[in-house]
Amino acid sequence: MSERTLQDVFVTYLRDAHALERLIDTALGALIRTTDAPELRIPLEHHRSMTREHLNALADRLHAHEARPSAVKDTGLALAAFGEGLLAKARRDHAGKNARDAYVLIHLAIAGYEMLGHLADRMHDDTTARLIRHHLDEERATAATIDARWDVLLDLSLRHAGVPAAPAMAGDGVR
Numbered sequence: 001m002s003e004r005t006l007q008d009v010f011v012t013y014l015r016d017a018h019a020l021e022r023l024i025d026t027a028l029g030a031l032i033r034t035t036d037a038p039e040l041r042i043p044l045e046h047h048r049s050m051t052r053e054h055l056n057a058l059a060d061r062l063h064a065h066e067a068r069p070s071a072v073k074d075t076g077l078a079l080a081a082f083g084e085g086l087l088a089k090a091r092r093d094h095a096g097k098n099a100r101d102a103y104v105l106i107h108l109a110i111a112g113y114e115m116l117g118h119l120a121d122r123m124h125d126d127t128t129a130r131l132i133r134h135h136l137d138e139e140r141a142t143a144a145t146i147d148a149r150w151d152v153l154l155d156l157s158l159r160h161a162g163v164p165a166a167p168a169m170a171g172d173g174v175r
Contacts, residue, residue: 010123011067013116018058018069020112024105025051031098037156039149040099047106047142054135061128096157099146106143110136 028048035041062068117132146153158164 006123010119011065013119014058014062015069017112017116018055020109021051021054021058024109025055027105031102034094035098037095039152040095043142043145044102050138057131061131095153099153103143103146106139110139
């Protein structure tokens with residue numbers, strides 16, 4: 001077995017980030033199609049647009065490192081997203097559960113980008129490090145947008161279930 005280099009690991013992390021963004025793009029498409037509430041649909045549509053920009057930028061960074069996205073990883077995670085799409089269609093509580101699923105996907109991207117960003121710093125790849133910091137800012141901004149809407153999303157979910165909404169919490173609604 002040959003010894004892997006730091007460059008090999010770096011390319012693997014770039015491919016992982018690309019595949020994860022492909023998963024998010026596909027899953028967001030399903031979540032958007034099953035979300036009627038503009039309070040959630042609009043931020044998801046915006047995030048999907050950013051996700052597509054991330055995919056292109058990651059492909060460019062792979063090219064700069066004489067590599068390409070992994071078709072196997074991209075396809076595998078796209079299939080996982082297809083399952084998410086089926087689940088989204090089957091459930092009834094779209095607003096709350098779609099928000100939850102999008103929030104989890106965003107935080108998966110954040111974790112992956114944190115690892116990739118730290119590795120880019122160690123490799124002195126300033127271009128990738130700057131790009132990843134920018135992607136992290138965008139991912140965190142979308143997570144914050146969802147954070148600010150949990151009470152509204154809960155009300156929509158309760159209304160959809162035929163349950164009168166409970167009174168909103170005093171304060172900012174964050175526990």
